[in-house]
Amino acid sequence: MIDPAQIASHPAPGRSCGPCTLCCKVFDVPAVESVAGTWCRHAVSGRGCGIHAERPDHCRAFHCLWMTEHWLGPEWKPDRAKMVLTLDPVTRFLNVQVDPGQAGAWRRAPYYAQLKRWAVASLAQKRHVIVFVNKNATVVLPDRDVALGVFEPGDRLVARERMTAAGPVIDVEKVRAAA
Numbered sequence: 001m002i003d004p005a006q007i008a009s010h011p012a013p014g015r016s017c018g019p020c021t022l023c024c025k026v027f028d029v030p031a032v033e034s035v036a037g038t039w040c041r042h043a044v045s046g047r048g049c050g051i052h053a054e055r056p057d058h059c060r061a062f063h064c065l066w067m068t069e070h071w072l073g074p075e076w077k078p079d080r081a082k083m084v085l086t087l088d089p090v091t092r093f094l095n096v097q098v099d100p101g102q103a104g105a106w107r108r109a110p111y112y113a114q115l116k117r118w119a120v121a122s123l124a125q126k127r128h129v130i131v132f133v134n135k136n137a138t139v140v141l142p143d144r145d146v147a148l149g150v151f152e153p154g155d156r157l158v159a160r161e162r163m164t165a166a167g168p169v170i171d172v173e174k175v176r177a178a179a
């Protein structure tokens, strides 16, 4: 679940959601009892939010990265890409929340190659690119993708560098939240 209260975001000039409502499907939105992977009951296909004027503050405050970052091209608009990009407000990891109805969308061109480029650039800052299909997480590393299974609230990603004959390799694992 995204907590928009932790994200200070404003749309970039010229950006608007238009008919996109993908964030109304891929995230939990407790204020309207919407569960990730199913459309919020207020979403109107091709039009937007059916309760726009009265939508919860949670929805009002949220803007995906395509909305805030002018340098993301039109191919990254979520209703076209079938994935919603956000930056984790704490870790600054790039989270890629994929439409579960098109779960393989992130592996298509031009997206997969760009995710790999971001993975390379992020590693230097000890940050990562994580693809989610509902709660299932896959870490995109420069040399491979690592499926970590279901991420529950509080679970963490831990990365370690391991030296090999070919050079350093990054290993990642999921650490469960304390019970």
Ligand code: SF4
Pocket (backbone or CB within 6 Å): 016, 017, 020, 021, 022, 023, 024, 062, 063, 064, 065, 066, 067, 078, 079, 084
């Ligand atoms: S995913 Fe982004 S562009 Fe689409 S409705 Fe949500 S904030 Fe708007």
Ligand code: SF4
Pocket (backbone or CB within 6 Å): 021, 023, 024, 029, 032, 034, 040, 041, 042, 043, 044, 048, 049, 050, 051, 052, 055, 056, 059
């Ligand atoms: S209330 Fe409106 S903006 Fe919020 S998740 Fe539902 S459809 Fe989307």
